[in-house]
Amino acid sequence: MDQAFTRRRFLKAAGIGLAATTAACIGGGYIATLAPESAVVDLTFVKESTMSRRVLVTYATRAGSTAEIAAAIARTLSDRGFAVDVKPIKAQPAITGYDAIIIGSAVRMGRWLPEAVDFVRMNQSALNGAPVALFTVHLLNTGDDEASRANRAAYLDAVRPLINPVAEAYFAGAMSFARLSFLDRLIVRMLGAVEEDRRDWTAIEAWSEDVLVEA
Numbered sequence: 456m457d458q459a460f461t462r463r464r465f466l467k468a469a470g471i472g473l474a475a476t477t478a479a480c481i482g483g484g485y486i487a488t489l490a491p492e493s494a495v496v497d498l499t500f501v502k503e504s505t506m507s508r509r510v511l512v513t514y515a516t517r518a519g520s521t522a523e524i525a526a527a528i529a530r531t532l533s534d535r536g537f538a539v540d541v542k543p544i545k546a547q548p549a550i551t552g553y554d555a556i557i558i559g560s561a562v563r564m565g566r567w568l569p570e571a572v573d574f575v576r577m578n579q580s581a582l583n584g585a586p587v588a589l590f591t592v593h594l595l596n597t598g599d600d601e602a603s604r605a606n607r608a609a610y611l612d613a614v615r616p617l618i619n620p621v622a623e624a625y626f627a628g629a630m631s632f633a634r635l636s637f638l639d640r641l642i643v644r645m646l647g648a649v650e651e652d653r654r655d656w657t658a659i660e661a662w663s664e665d666v667l668v669e670a
């Protein structure tokens with residue numbers, strides 16, 4: 456996706472896209488907003504030792520790329536000896552019994568998905584009593600310059616006042632039109648977005664090797 460796209464442009468396109476959908480799909484608008492079924496990742500990695508520290512990796516996704524990153528993080532943590540559960544945030548997983556929690560969200564329209572923010576809000580006190588690491592999956596503002604860094608940090612504006620994460624990661628995501636809802640496809644096509652997969656599995660693994668080391 457072109458780095459020049461700003462959140463404002465996304466919002467503007469969303470407005471236009473919404474209007475177009477409403478006009479085109481009266482009666483069928485509900486179906487038009489549904490995303491095609493994207494794989495739900497719900498996994499448990501348990502090593503033989505019963506002494507393993509338990510980690511929950513929970514994620515919010517629309518098109519599946521964040522779920523796949525969550526699974527990759529969990530695999531590395533499991534190789535490091537943690538017992539790991541991977542759960543969609545939409546399943547509202549309980550966080551009791553975990554020694555650490557990793558929360559990840561895709562970005563839409565310049566912010567974390569609402570269910571991820573709600574999850575943090577609902578579990579705020581428990582999350583403040585445990586090591587929490589966050590990861591964010593996005594396609595804009597991936598540069599090393601100050602503006603990119605500030606813009607991607609702003610994706611977490613709604614959650615940052617609520618918790619004190621021990622680590623924060625930003626991973627480049629993916630765009631697959633077949634995995635988008637009709638409305639999202641309309642928006643990204645209007646913005647000239649292209650299909651791409653910019654996930655850097657080496658960077659994801661490297662972060663998973665280090666995260667929670669001190670926790």
Ligand SMILES: Cc1cc2nc3c(=O)[nH]c(=O)nc-3n(C[C@H](O)[C@H](O)[C@H](O)COP(=O)(O)O)c2cc1C
Binds near residue numbers: 465522629
């Ligand atoms: C409708 C739409 C809006 C998006 N808005 C943003 C955005 O504001 N900033 C950004 O960096 N990426 C944005 N993206 C890119 C997604 O964050 C990226 O495709 C991510 O990998 C999606 O994760 P998912 O596959 O788990 O849903 C947007 C993508 C779509 C389809």
